[in-house]
Amino acid sequence: MAGPRRDQVLAWLEEVKDPEVPALSIRELGVLRDVETDGDAVTVVLTPTYSGCPAMRMMEDDVARTLARYGVPNVRVKTVYAPAWTTDWMSDEAKAKLEAYGIAPPGRIEGDDLVPLRRRAAVRCPYCQSADTTLRSEFGSTACKAILFCNGCQQPFELFKAI
Amino acid sequence: MTASDAIPGGGNGDRGTGNAGGLDGWVPGAAPSTATSGVVENPLVEYLLRLGDDRLVLGHRLSEWCGHGPILEEDIALANIALDLVGQAALLLKLAGEVEGKGRSEDTLAYFRDAIEFRNVQLVELPNGDFAATIVRQFLFDAWDVLVLEKLTGASNEALAGIAAKALKEAKYHLRHSAEWVRMLGDGTPESHERAQRALDELWPYTHELFSMDDVDAQAAANGIGVDVGALEPLWRLTVDRVLGDATLSVPGDGFAPRGGRVGRHTEHLGRMLADMQSLARAHPGATW
Numbered sequence: 001m002a003g004p005r006r007d008q009v010l011a012w013l014e015e016v017k018d019p020e021v022p023a024l025s026i027r028e029l030g031v032l033r034d035v036e037t038d039g040d041a042v043t044v045v046l047t048p049t050y051s052g053c054p055a056m057r058m059m060e061d062d063v064a065r066t067l068a069r070y071g072v073p074n075v076r077v078k079t080v081y082a083p084a085w086t087t088d089w090m091s092d093e094a095k096a097k098l099e100a101y102g103i104a105p106p107g108r109i110e111g112d113d114l115v116p117l118r119r120r121a122a123v124r125c126p127y128c129q130s131a132d133t134t135l136r137s138e139f140g141s142t143a144c145k146a147i148l149f150c151n152g153c154q155q156p157f158e159l160f161k162a163i
Numbered sequence: 164m165t166a167s168d169a170i171p172g173g174g175n176g177d178r179g180t181g182n183a184g185g186l187d188g189w190v191p192g193a194a195p196s197t198a199t200s201g202v203v204e205n206p207l208v209e210y211l212l213r214l215g216d217d218r219l220v221l222g223h224r225l226s227e228w229c230g231h232g233p234i235l236e237e238d239i240a241l242a243n244i245a246l247d248l249v250g251q252a253a254l255l256l257k258l259a260g261e262v263e264g265k266g267r268s269e270d271t272l273a274y275f276r277d278a279i280e281f282r283n284v285q286l287v288e289l290p291n292g293d294f295a296a297t298i299v300r301q302f303l304f305d306a307w308d309v310l311v312l313e314k315l316t317g318a319s320n321e322a323l324a325g326i327a328a329k330a331l332k333e334a335k336y337h338l339r340h341s342a343e344w345v346r347m348l349g350d351g352t353p354e355s356h357e358r359a360q361r362a363l364d365e366l367w368p369y370t371h372e373l374f375s376m377d378d379v380d381a382q383a384a385a386n387g388i389g390v391d392v393g394a395l396e397p398l399w400r401l402t403v404d405r406v407l408g409d410a411t412l413s414v415p416g417d418g419f420a421p422r423g424g425r426v427g428r429h430t431e432h433l434g435r436m437l438a439d440m441q442s443l444a445r446a447h448p449g450a451t452w
Contacts, residue, residue, distance in 0.1 A: 051329055052250025081254070082325030084332055137236035138340060139243040147236070163332050 003040035004072055010035055012070050013044070016062045019055045020142050021160075023101035026059055030089030033080060041074045042067060047085045050143040087162050098160055099126045103145065106162040123159050125150035133157075208263045209282065210383045211323070212272070213425055214315075215255030216283035219273055220433070221304060222248030223440050224291055233294050240340060241297070247333040254326045274444035278434040279427040286369035288424070288433040295348050295355065296362035302341035303366060306402040307373045308334045310395045319387035342406045349410025356411065363407070364415040371420035374399075379425075 013035070016026045026032040026046070034045040044063050048056045060077045067075045087106035090098075095105035104126045122131040130152025137147040138161075145158040225245035232238025256269035287304060291297045312334050315327035348359040374396040376384075383389025407414060423429070444450070 048250075048329070050247060050250065051254060051326075051333060052246035052248070054246070080325070081329045082321070084325075084329040086332075137239060138336070139236070139240040141239075143243050143246060161336075163336070 003037050004042065004070070006035050006037050009037065009042055009044075009067065009072070012066060012072075013063065016059065016066050019058045019062075020144075021098065021101070021103065023097045023103075024090075024094055026063075028091065028094035028097070030085055030087075031056075031059060040072070041076070042072050043076045043078055045078050045080055047080050047083075049085050053143055055142070085163075087160065102126050102157065104148070104157060104159040106160045109162045123148055125152055125155065126157055127155050128153040205263060206379050206382055207320075207388065208259050209379050210389050211255050211259035211262065213282040213379075215252045215259060215269075215272070216281045217287055217304075217308075218248040218255065219252035220281065220283040220436070221287035221301075222246075222252060223436060224287065224289075225297070225301070227291055228297065237294070244301070244337050244340070247330075247337070251326070251330045251333070254329075255323075258322050258326065270444070274441045278429050278437055281424075281427065281429065281433060281437070283424050283429075283433075284369070284372045285421055285424040285430050285433075286366065286372065288430060288436060289366070289369065290432055292362065292365075293358055295358035296366065298341055298344045298348060299359060299362040300366050301337070302345045302406065303370050303403070304373075305334060305338035305341050306406075307370075307392075307395070307399050309338050309402075310398055311390050311392065314390040314395075317387075318389075323388065338402075342402075345406055345412070346410045349407070349412040359410065360412050363412055367415050368417045368419040368421060372422040372424060375422055375425070377425060 010027070013032060014025045014027060016032075018024050018026060018029050018031070021029070029049070031046050031049060032044070033047050036043040036045070044067075046056070046060065046063070056079075060079075063077055064075045086109070088109060090106065098105040104123050107121060107123070110120060123133050123135075124131050125133050125148075128150060130150055132151040133148050134151065135146060136149050136156065140147045140158050144160055144163070146161050147156060148159050149156050222245045225241045225248065228238065228241040229245070230238065232241055252273070253269045256272040260267040260269060260272055286300060289300065309331065312327045312331040316324055316331060318324040318327060345359065348355040350356070351359075374392050376391065376393045380389055380392060384391040404414070421430075
């Protein structure tokens with residue numbers, strides 16, 4: 001039997017979301033790096049966001065499950081570490097989706113010196129757009145997020161950290 | 164006394180002839196004379212275990228803070244950093260197992276080795292102490308870790324270079340976090356200053372091991388896989404002196420440099436930590452959930 005086309009597989013994989021940030025597909029997140037097809041065998045290349053990200057296993061399982069639903073039984077997930085994942089791979093469209101979901105999108109990656117996040121450029125509140133926000137914690141509910149507080153609308157919110 | 168005197172089964176000299184497992188740039192047969200517990204025969208495996216075990220042990224220590232942090236934000240921060248370190252350890256130990264070629268997975272290496280087979284520096288196995296001690300230890304390690312990983316991104320072994328590039332991004336924000344806390348504690352209240360200085364006095368002797376080189380390190384560095392950590396000490400001191408200066412903390416004088424972790428000689432604390440860390444896996448071998 002002829003295998004699925006690469007663009008078809010990519011379209012199906014749009015249904016696989018980040019379990020922690022379901023507003024984004026794994027392609028929009030930058031975790032999906034490539035799809036290789038060889039006959040009916042499909043290899044999906046992923047890269048982890050963070051070394052210890054517990055959502056990675058779930059994303060791998062979701063890839064296999066989703067493709068199985070479309071009749072692709074022979075799926076291999078290959079994990080690569082280089083080049084290392086960066087939030088720069090997120091498109092403007094993806095960043096807009098994040099903000100609409102209530103998570104401030106990652107800004108530009110700043111110099112890697114020891115300047116703490118709280119002394120860096122102001123983050124805009126995803127709810128009221130105020131720039132009068134304060135960093136509460138550089139670490140949040142997941143490795144990729146920080147916790148901030150908006151002094152404008154008195155709401156805590158999360159920031160997807162630039163890395 | 165050389166390391167081989169202290170290690171049962173070590174120093175038989177018949178190491179390094181093993182399969183080089185697809186690694187680039189490694190010279191097979193150029194066996195280092197340093198003793199090991201006899202479990203590891205391949206110097207690259209030995210080197211990867213050192214890198215992996217530092218992270219596994221420190222990550223586990225940090226995870227002990229989960230639910231006990233002084234404030235919620237720090238509880239979350241330490242758990243996040245622990246997760247990164249354990250994740251990095253899993254990648255490095257997986258690679259070690261693959262290069263070794265004896266079917267040992269990252270889980271086998273983490274849960275079914277005893278203290279004498281662990282290759283981490285003693286600094287990371289010390290008990291957490293108070294928050295100041297945990298933070299000072301983390302800072303001393305992070306400042307070193309960033310430098311080591313920067314070098315390893317150029318390693319001739321592609322898999323190791325990839326893992327290092329990934330881990331480096333994480334190490335940089337670990338350092339940002341721990342350095343900021345060292346400043347706040349050192350330049351904080353009299354009590355926080357005193358506790359931070361006491362932690363620094365107690366931990367400083369253990370930093371020397373971070374920069375000690377044996378034959379395994381030297382050969383790894385010569386083959387473009389490892390790092391000449393000895394050469395990194397002045398760079399490490401630049402970061403450390405800058406942050407300690409901001410923190411109004413002073414480097415203690417010391418004439419004490421405990422070492423031996425790299426060849427399996429550990430403090431009494433590692434065995435107890437492993438008993439806790441490994442108990443579930445050993446009670447239920449092969450369990451999945």
